[in-house]
Amino acid sequence: xxxxxxxxxxxxxxxAALLSALAFGSLNLELGAVLKSLAGRGxxxxxxxxxxxxxxxxxxxxxxxxxxxxxxxxxxVLLGNPLAEPYVLGVSGGAxxxxxxxxxxxxxxWLQSSAALLGAFGSMALVFGLARGSGVWSPTRLxxxxxxxxxxxxxxxxxxxxxxxxxxxRGMIFWLMGDLASADHPWPALLVLVAALLLTLPxxxxxxxxxxxxxxxxxxxxxxxxxRFKLFLIASLMIATxxxxxxxxxxxGLVVPHLLRLLGARDHRLLLPASALCxxxxxxIADTLARTLIAPQQLPVGVLTALLGVPLFLLLLQRSERS
Amino acid sequence: xxxxxxQRLDLAVGDRTLCNGLDWSIQQGERWAILGxxxxxxxxxxxxxxxxxxxxxxxxxxxxxxxxQLPRRxxxxxxxxxxxxxxxxxxxxxxxxxxxxxxPHLNPWSGESDSDIQIARDAIARCGLTxxxxxxxxxxxxxxxxxxxxxxxxAQDPALFLLDEPTNxxxxxxxxxxxxxxxxxxxxxRGAVMVLHDPNQALRHATHALLLYGEGRxxxxxxxxxxxxxxxxxxxxxxxxxxxxxGQTVFIT
Numbered sequence: 001x002x003x004x005x006x007x008x009x010x011x012x013x014x015x016a017a018l019l020s021a022l023a024f025g026s027l028n029l030e031l032g033a034v035l036k037s038l039a040g041r042g043x044x045x046x047x048x049x050x051x052x053x054x055x056x057x058x059x060x061x062x063x064x065x066x067x068x069x070x071x072x073x074x075x076x077v078l079l080g081n082p083l084a085e086p087y088v089l090g091v092s093g094g095a096x097x098x099x100x101x102x103x104x105x106x107x108x109x110w111l112q113s114s115a116a117l118l119g120a121f122g123s124m125a126l127v128f129g130l131a132r133g134s135g136v137w138s139p140t141r142l143x144x145x146x147x148x149x150x151x152x153x154x155x156x157x158x159x160x161x162x163x164x165x166x167x168x169x170r171g172m173i174f175w176l177m178g179d180l181a182s183a184d185h186p187w188p189a190l191l192v193l194v195a196a197l198l199l200t201l202p203x204x205x206x207x208x209x210x211x212x213x214x215x216x217x218x219x220x221x222x223x224x225x226x227x228r229f230k231l232f233l234i235a236s237l238m239i240a241t242x243x244x245x246x247x248x249x250x251x252x253g254l255v256v257p258h259l260l261r262l263l264g265a266r267d268h269r270l271l272l273p274a275s276a277l278c279x280x281x282x283x284x285i286a287d288t289l290a291r292t293l294i295a296p297q298q299l300p301v302g303v304l305t306a307l308l309g310v311p312l313f314l315l316l317l318q319r320s321e322r323s
Numbered sequence: 324x325x326x327x328x329x330q331r332l333d334l335a336v337g338d339r340t341l342c343n344g345l346d347w348s349i350q351q352g353e354r355w356a357i358l359g360x361x362x363x364x365x366x367x368x369x370x371x372x373x374x375x376x377x378x379x380x381x382x383x384x385x386x387x388x389x390x391x392q393l394p395r396r397x398x399x400x401x402x403x404x405x406x407x408x409x410x411x412x413x414x415x416x417x418x419x420x421x422x423x424x425x426x427p428h429l430n431p432w433s434g435e436s437d438s439d440i441q442i443a444r445d446a447i448a449r450c451g452l453t454x455x456x457x458x459x460x461x462x463x464x465x466x467x468x469x470x471x472x473x474x475x476x477x478a479q480d481p482a483l484f485l486l487d488e489p490t491n492x493x494x495x496x497x498x499x500x501x502x503x504x505x506x507x508x509x510x511x512x513r514g515a516v517m518v519l520h521d522p523n524q525a526l527r528h529a530t531h532a533l534l535l536y537g538e539g540r541x542x543x544x545x546x547x548x549x550x551x552x553x554x555x556x557x558x559x560x561x562x563x564x565x566x567x568x569x570g571q572t573v574f575i576t
């Protein structure tokens with residue numbers, strides 16, 4: 001697919017996903033009423049449902065999906081490994097330990113978010129410090145350090161689940177599976193998303209080169225070490241933000257980049273914005289389904305991202321092999 | 324004019340010395356062959372010339388300036404390297420790969436101009452890859468990938484070509500075409516340094532040679548005078564015989 005049609009198509013899908021997220025829920029709204037409200041001429045009930053409940057959550061869902069997909073692209077290039085995904089270096093594990101500890105202690109929700117953010121940044125600093133070690137900083141060393149640390153976080157998470165009282169386990173499991181139920185402040189995530197896009201778009205061509213290995217990139221004029229450092233910092237910030245808002249939502253960061261590559265978006269100048277749009281739209285659709293499938297009960301959105309993404313991805317993979 | 328110069332260059336990997344006090348200069352129009360046994364430091368030297376490694380001691384000077392102090396992008400505008408192998412963990416087409424060669428000539432926010440596109444097209448044509456632009460790299464054979472890497476190097480359009488075992492994977496015809504290409508590039512005033520394994524290729528396709536004996540000893544000179552039976556036998560630690568006839572000279576083992 002050509003770059004411009006792809007971006008336009010993804011924007012249309014994202015807007016459609018946004019509108020359906022606003023219209024559907026335990027109270028279904030007419031599309032006309034939604035548009036009227038958005039234009040500022042709606043009735044008070046619609047306004048209330050829309051602006052207090054659905055719009056903040058929809059925007060948060062879009063931002064988190066976009067952040068995860070964008071971070072996924074960057075992690076894959078940074079580690080030179082198509083199997084890399086946002087959580088591979090343990091940032092989400094650190095966030096989870098922070099959040100679960102906060103839930104266990106029964107603190108206020110905003111403190112849970114702060115604990116998650118603290119855990120994410122702590123984990124990121126730990127990985128970076130340990131991987132740097134004697135000053136040599138290779139993707140393999142970074143990956144090994146991150147994977148081992150993530151395993152450590154995993155053990156701590158199991159420990160916290162084992163000692164938690166029954167009443168809190170459900171909340172903890174929802175957090176671990178990824179859940180947007182308490183995501184009512186979309187602005188920090190949207191802000192980080194815009195900043196990350198502005199910071200990474202000028203690096204897009206360098207990412208094309210780094211994806212072909214360190215040697216090829218340096219030979220063609222890329223300063224590899226500073227570029228990797230920038231990628232690590234930006235990606236970690238995005239992941240920390242996403243995980244703090246939505247928990248460990250699975251699958252988007254790994255699969256959206258590959259999905260778009262299969263559709264022809266191999267150049268990072270296209271892949272970066274396309275991933276943001278596609279990841280955002282996919283999470284928005286998944287979250288709408290999570291709210292409505294067995295309403296009034298809500299499902300954790302992480303379950304649905306995988307249930308939606310797996311068949312979509314396998315289908316595309318089959319098609320691309322045939323052609 | 325001098326393209327690249329080394330001043331008292333010492334190279335080492337771990338505690339193994341590869342070359343001691345190398346004083347060497349590469350002029351426009353020269354084609355150098357680097358010969359030596361496995362592990363003698365040919366690739367290490369080539370990467371040091373490209374600024375990808377820092378030498379133990381000494382300097383590499385690019386057009387009179389210390390290479391280590393130049394920005395990577397400036398170096399990449401003047402020096403190109405064909406690595407021994409290329410890796411492609413992510414999917415890409417021939418066209419996308421060759422166009423990457425223009426990277427050092429572009430600003431971060433700007434895209435490829437019409438002239439960049441034309442240069443990449445010419446590079447593809449010179450490597451006999453016209454019509455293959457949309458093919459995926461993963462579907463190509465080793466030799467075909469080698470030609471794509473060479474086209475990328477041509478699109479980079481450097482003044483000095485560093486080629487690490489350029490004939491790897493290439494069939495005889497494409498080997499011959501590669502050397503013809505390097506000859507015409509050097510006649511345009513560019514320089515080339517090629518790591519080779521066959522002294523006959525050096526004799527026929529290079530103007531000068533650098534012999535790396537291992538343990539730090541080296542010799543430079545014009546191919547015709549430098550490449551003798553006695554030296555090559557010592558270099559490879561294996562008896563070589565020189566046979567001349569019909570105005571041609573070949574070394575056989």
